[in-house]
Amino acid sequence: MLQLIEQFLQQDYKITFASPAQKGEKASNLSSLGIDEVSIELNNASFDDFIKELQPTIVLFDRFMMEEQFGWRVAENCPKAIRILDTEDLHFLRKTRHQQLKKGEAFTTEALLKSDDAKREIASILRCDMSLIISTFEMDLLKDVFKIDEKILYYLPFLLDKVDEHQTKKWKSFDEREHFIFIGNFFHKPNVDAVLTLKTQIWSKIRKLLPKAEVHIYGAYVNQQINQLHNKKEGFIIKGFAGNAKEVVRNAKVVLAPLRFGAGIKGKLIEAMVCGTPSVTSEIGAEGMHNTLPWNGFIEADYSKFSEKTVQLYTDETLWISSQEKGIEIINQIYDKEKIGVLFINKIKEIQGDLDRHRTQNFLGNLLQHQTLQATKYMSKWIEVKNKS
Secondary structure, eight states: OHHHHHHHHHTTOOOEEEESSOOOTTOOOGGGGTOEEEEOOTTOTHHHHHHHHHOOSEEEEESHHHHHHHHHHHHHHOTTSEEEEEOSSOHHHHHHHHHHHHHTOOOOHHHHHHOHHHHHHHHHHHHSSEEEEOOHHHHHHHHHTSOOOGGGEEEOOOOBOOOOHHHHTTSOOTTTOOOEEEEOOTTSHHHHHHHHHIIIIIHHHHHHHOTTOOEEEEOSSOOHHHHTTOBGGGTEEEEEOOSSHHHHHHHOSEEEEOOSSOOSOOHHHHHHHHTTOOEEEOHHHHTTTSTTSOOSEEEOOSHHHHHHHHHHHHHOHHHHHHHHHHHHHHHHHHOBHHHHHHHHHHHHHHHHHTHHHHHHHOHHHHHHHHHTTHHHHHHHHHHHHHHHO
């Protein structure tokens, strides 16, 4: 979200950040960037007055739940505003994978097509003028499996600074780094599962080959299930919230991420590359992140091989440096914000230039706006009336 905000600020857009969520103590200080922060209510017509007075030219929804709640109100009160959905990742993909994993089933696209969550999220994508899709895998999934017109989809990964020689000179060397690391928010179920997998399936194999090795587990909202895995004797250390995530990743020698389900592109693995730290992950972890470029470490499904390759990466300096360089290549080729940021803004301008035609061609989107998944609209109105009584 901050990366998108930066792109709009560079174009001198006036930005209003409206949210129904309570502002947490660790929230970014958007007002310091010249952004207006506004509190809005769910299921309340006060939003109609707010958006009518604001009259934005672009409205960007943070995930499909926000589009469901406010999209129809924007369409009614600001019909000429471009509506953009920032999917972040495809939630239905992550949830369906999780459900199949719990049932012991292999992942199938047929399960996605049967998913009620998919129907909701796809409907949101269709209603918008443009949906931002963060991974190449998810772009292909939407086009090939769900047959969504590419005209309303836009591939936009993380927008990052290129890694240059000035940065790499500041990185710690192979010999200066120590320990393995896992980092991730524990509100996020894939992260909880990955740490449990690391402890129960992988870590003992690594410790057998590296008896003095330690893995440090960082992340906000550590729960009891994760805390009880702490075992200093085994080198499995639960550290909890990291005050400076990049600093702990820069100090680590290898990032471990045995993710068994999920979606989108993984911030922890991007951060590893940006910090010059090689990683070992699963196919789900690396999915849609590196195109045809070689990974900055290893992608491995078999836990015994995962452990062996982890040890190899941790002990072989030549391999470690080579993997670090591959990470730089991925960041500089795929995530260069100077290149992809310009293309993103140009795409918005292109749609703005002929918005009526763009919408006319999106027949299914028109259909959904016409009948508007009216259940969403009238459920909201019913809740609003109920709240007043």
